[in-house]
């Protein structure tokens with residue numbers, strides 16, 4: 001099947017021009033100012049943007065947490081993704097302590113296989129580091145899983161890495177050519193503050209950010225960056241949420257440390273006032289929502305290139321699942337939805353508010369994630385030979401972000417008081433239209449596990 005997209009404004013991370021794209025089967029065959037070839041379908045994209053499909057490198061679909069499992073799984077999560085213009089996501093396979101990460105990887109691929117509508121990759125979550133894990137690193141890289149997630153917190157879940165593990169993993173991937181990605185917060189100080197909150201009866205969710213002040217993230221980022229510097233390795237800091245964190249990453253880059261960082265829409269557009277809502281407990285996530293000054297620093301970090309990626313950390317729980325923690329934030333499973341609104345949100349709040357350019361928008365939600373995680377140039381760009389993962393984006397369509405306008409299992413949205421300008425008109429995954437003008441038409445199980453490789 002050949003498809004011709006006519007008269008769109010084609011935007012990549014480096015170019016903008018009005019033109020056409022020709023798709024043959026699952027791949028982009030060519031693009032240019034005017035293409036006139038026979039096609040089975042011609043799509044008129046006049047007045048619309050044509051961009052590479054979004055890539056969300058941080059999701060937690062059907063993740064077991066605190067005795068429950070995150071509500072949006074591979075099926076509904078990848079459906080919501082497609083309806084918002086995301087065509088690839090990277091989730092996690094978490095090693096079970098005492099077992100080989102290989103087992104987790106095989107099981108996770110099996111879990112996703114029949115449910116995904118779009119392509120996906122996996123990071124490997126290392127929770128029980130030992131000599132065998134170290135030995136197996138080249139095998140994971142060979143299998144297309146070259147990014148290793150370490151948590152500096154979550155001791156109770158059994159996921160926490162100590163400084164020695166972080167050091168050893170940084171050293172190992174420097175040799176083998178992978179990437180350490182890290183959740184940076186200081187667990188001991190969080191525990192101390194949390195105990196204080198419990199002692200003082202401060203259990204409403206509004207105390208959650210008080211139990212994890214900015215310096216708790218900054219200290220951990222600083223330590224992670226220092227270990228990266230002494231090992232000569234590179235690191236990717238997930239969900240950077242504080243002004244202090246951005247400053248540390250920017251400063252480290254300035255002295256030549258290979259520091260990479262992402263932030264998420266919740267830190268860019270929401271602040272800790274959200275926890276004052278009657279239903280504020282629904283929006284507990286970690287790191288917590290911060291202050292307006294942090295939002296401003298994060299936007300600046302994006303525009304200056306200190307932060308390279310906007311991902312979502314999507315991890316949803318129904319009201320029922322959040323209920324046990326309604327009056328006690330220490331019992332809340334953490335996480336919120338975000339994958340469906342990622343691309344419209346960064347467009348509406350970033351591009352339309354003059355904080356980033358159209359090219360930067362595409363870079364942050366597609367090209368950079370593809371490059372940093374070994375998906376480029378098959379994904380993350382519009383070029384001959386690339387996968388036809390394409391979004392035709394209507395820059396004027398307004399959508400109020402009410403749960404009924406979104407496609408998650410959860411029936412509430414952290415962004416329900418916001419309206420975005422700009423929404424996908426068509427989402428195409430490897431040449432197949434899976435969303436068009438409000439209608440989802442994906443084919444379950446068509447998404448593939450994509451092995452990811454770094455160029456050298």
Ligand code: MN
Nearest residue numbers: 183239286287
């Ligand atoms: Mn995290």
Ligand code: MN
Nearest residue numbers: 058059060313
């Ligand atoms: Mn996460």
